[in-house]
Amino acid sequence: MINDQSLMPVSKLLRQPTELDGTGGILKISMPDGDTVYTVGVPQDWYSPTGPTWIYIVDHGSGLGLMDAGSVLAQKYIEDAFNFLKMSISDVDRIVITHSHLDHDGGAQGLSEISGGEVWTHDLYDHLRFVSFKEMNSNFHPMLWKTYKDAGPNRQINKNDRPDSDRHKKYEELRKNLKISKTVSDGETANGFTFFHTPGHTADELTIKFGSMFFTGDHVLPEISPHPTMKASFQKSILDSMPKKYKNVESFFGLETYIRSLARVAEYGEKAIIMPAHRLVNKGKINVMTALRAQSIIEHHVQRIHKILSLMGTETMNLEKITRKLFSHFQLDGGSYQAAVSETFAHLELLMDSDDIGIVEEEYAVWNGTENYKNILKNYREI
Numbered sequence: 001m002i003n004d005q006s007l008m009p010v011s012k013l014l015r016q017p018t019e020l021d022g023t024g025g026i027l028k029i030s031m032p033d034g035d036t037v038y039t040v041g042v043p044q045d046w047y048s049p050t051g052p053t054w055i056y057i058v059d060h061g062s063g064l065g066l067m068d069a070g071s072v073l074a075q076k077y078i079e080d081a082f083n084f085l086k087m088s089i090s091d092v093d094r095i096v097i098t099h100s101h102l103d104h105d106g107g108a109q110g111l112s113e114i115s116g117g118e119v120w121t122h123d124l125y126d127h128l129r130f131v132s133f134k135e136m137n138s139n140f141h142p143m144l145w146k147t148y149k150d151a152g153p154n155r156q157i158n159k160n161d162r163p164d165s166d167r168h169k170k171y172e173e174l175r176k177n178l179k180i181s182k183t184v185s186d187g188e189t190a191n192g193f194t195f196f197h198t199p200g201h202t203a204d205e206l207t208i209k210f211g212s213m214f215f216t217g218d219h220v221l222p223e224i225s226p227h228p229t230m231k232a233s234f235q236k237s238i239l240d241s242m243p244k245k246y247k248n249v250e251s252f253f254g255l256e257t258y259i260r261s262l263a264r265v266a267e268y269g270e271k272a273i274i275m276p277a278h279r280l281v282n283k284g285k286i287n288v289m290t291a292l293r294a295q296s297i298i299e300h301h302v303q304r305i306h307k308i309l310s311l312m313g314t315e316t317m318n319l320e321k322i323t324r325k326l327f328s329h330f331q332l333d334g335g336s337y338q339a340a341v342s343e344t345f346a347h348l349e350l351l352m353d354s355d356d357i358g359i360v361e362e363e364y365a366v367w368n369g370t371e372n373y374k375n376i377l378k379n380y381r382e383i
């Protein structure tokens, strides 16, 4: 698949992980052009099948940049990694947050305090962090709302592996109180870093380019496909308080937005190497990939759209039925059910936008037999 081997970095495992999913592992990744990064796999605050968050330490000449801060629990693992690498955490001059999820920004304030490093985020992070989860998710499409309600509490949230509302509240406080030194917008550059706004997984997702490395946060991951957001759950009223250039919900949420952002990264093809926040190491394998990985995630979503339409056929189905046909029983276990429903709905939204499916009695989808969605997708891929 990769024609030009000269770009591929040399990855060296400096310390073995303590877990099969890579937790505790420390790697040195050296690019052929001379850039070097170190990375450590730090655990999330509760069990997650995505595995540890990979925090990257980048030497940008005048100091060290940290790409993401990890969860609240991560701080001691990061300090330990600095000790192991015989580096000083006080050399960190900035901590760049890729997006507003607890396993990326939970430890930001603590790390900023012990290192003296500034916290940098995307513009939208600084606006949306004052919006509660409840506010953010209270505008459900009737189809979605009905499915969540019918699922019952045990099938929505598995207390062992999903954040309960108390954890949500703590995280909201943490984000509100975070001292942000600088916000960046799309295309901005600083000390060799270029910041790309790549919304879709979250509205505020940043992909950070440094030389031929792309720190993709959760935007592009090996092995797994990150969850797209849904347009429907976001309340338009929240947008009223946002800066003018961020008032269009179509530009920051939903599957089409996500595919558009993936296409931006995929454009770099074999000329860029992905530094993902999860699954860099898993089960003894180091997943170093080029930006072409973004293209295969686009293809994955296109295949999922095909699958949804073919499983619907001429039948009229509610969201639960489509979700249960689309995912295996195992994938719908416990807390995964809610995630599977929102994943399915994000695809249905795109099909509603293209008028390929219609909604009957607020909760049933019916396929019109058309494939207009191809007109939307042809902007981002060859069909």
Ligand SMILES: [Zn+2]
Pocket: 099, 101, 201, 218
């Ligand atoms: Zn995330």
